[in-house]
Amino acid sequence: xxxxxxxxxxxxxxxxxxxxxxxxxxxxxxxxxxxxxxxxxxxxxxxxxxxxxxxxxxxxxxxxxxxxxxxxxxxxxxxxxxxxxxxxxxxxxxxxxxxxxxxxxxxxxxxxxxxxxxxxxxxxxxxxxxxxxxxxxxxxxxxxxxxxxxxxxxxxxxx
Amino acid sequence: xxxxxxxxxxxxxxxxxxxxxxxxxxxxxxxxxxxxxxxxxxxxxxxxxxxxxxxxxxxxxxxxxxxxxxxxxxxxxxxxxxxxxxxxxxxxxxxxxxxxxxxxxxxxx
Numbered sequence: 239x240x241x242x243x244x245x246x247x248x249x250x251x252x253x254x255x256x257x258x259x260x261x262x263x264x265x266x267x268x269x270x271x272x273x274x275x276x277x278x279x280x281x282x283x284x285x286x287x288x289x290x291x292x293x294x295x296x297x298x299x300x301x302x303x304x305x306x307x308x309x310x311x312x313x314x315x316x317x318x319x320x321x322x323x324x325x326x327x328x329x330x331x332x333x334x335x336x337x338x339x340x341x342x343x344x345x346x347x348x349x350x351x352x353x354x355x356x357x358x359x360x361x362x363x364x365x366x367x368x369x370x371x372x373x374x375x376x377x378x379x380x381x382x383x384x385x386x387x388x389x390x391x392x393x394x395x396x397x
Numbered sequence: 398x399x400x401x402x403x404x405x406x407x408x409x410x411x412x413x414x415x416x417x418x419x420x421x422x423x424x425x426x427x428x429x430x431x432x433x434x435x436x437x438x439x440x441x442x443x444x445x446x447x448x449x450x451x452x453x454x455x456x457x458x459x460x461x462x463x464x465x466x467x468x469x470x471x472x473x474x475x476x477x478x479x480x481x482x483x484x485x486x487x488x489x490x491x492x493x494x495x496x497x498x499x500x501x502x503x504x505x506x
Contacts, residue, residue: 284485288478291442292471371443371478371485 242317242339249340252278253356275359276366283367290314291372300394303372304331311368316340333365333390341386354382358390365390439467445474466501473497 256271290310297303308320316339324332340357344350358380366378369392376394383389439447447470449463477483477491 281481285479288441288443288475292475294442296440297442373444 245315246340246343249357249360252360257356272355272359275356276363279360279363279365280367280370281363283364283369284371285367286311286314286364287368287371290368297372300374301325303369303374304333304392306372307365307368308333311365315364329394331392331394333392334387335389336387338386338388341382341388345385348384350385351382354385354388355380358382358388362390365392369394437463437467439471441471441474447471447474469497469501 252275256274291297291306294306294310297306304323304325308323312318312320312335318337318339320333321336322332322334324334340361341354344353344357362378362380366376369376369378374394376392378390378392380388380390435451437449437451439449441447447467449466451463473494474489477489477494478485480491483489483491
């Protein structure tokens with residue numbers, strides 16, 4: 239249990255740190271911070287994508303990789319599995335977490351909805367980085383309808 | 398010769414994808430023997446391919462030993478990836494990795 243808290247606190251500090259040095263409170267500065275967070279997540283995801291599947295069997299197809307993300311990656315980082323995975327068989331996947339650990343302590347409902355994207359950027363990068371190591375170039379975005387449920391949309395291109 | 402063996406690796410990978418073989422292992426086994434050398438292959442989930450070329454005269458080398466060498470290579474490569482000073486895609490310059498590879502070689506030569 240203590241391990242999960244370590245990452246949550248570190249993540250909160252990362253977000254707070256990036257936002258406190260905002261000399262440009264307009265949308266330009268915000269985008270910079272979001273992309274810095276996403277970049278950090280990307281590099282971490284790349285390394286995790288190498289280390290976590292080390293002992294697993296070879297992934298035969300894209301769906302195997304997505305299942306790996308929902309089960310093994312999510313359990314390794316957040317100690318729980320993703321709640322649902324939907325696919326449209328054309329390269330778009332929706333991963334839904336009904337009690338996302340990085341949002342769960344904030345609120346339950348619509349309070350703080352505008353702040354939520356800050357706390358999702360790192361995780362989007364994490365997913366994108368892991369996918370990229372496993373051979374899938376993708377674009378990952380996240381959306382929150384009401385805390386602490388969040389959905390990640392991954393549009394992949396494995397060519 | 399390593400390039401032709403890469404073609405064989407690709408063949409094996411695509412064969413694995415089509416045929417519903419139960420064996421979904423990372424280790425590909427003996428790719429093909431030539432007169433002087435044997436070539437072994439191993440592919441990771443991140444599509445990184447390791448190719449090992451061994452002198453045929455060394456007949457004492459068993460399958461298990463090759464497998465364990467590939468496992469060590471994979472694990473050192475993972476360590477290199479996790480190094481914050483390493484950018485994925487660059488040439489590997491890690492001394493730890495080089496010394497691990499060097500330590501494998503006396504077993505083979």
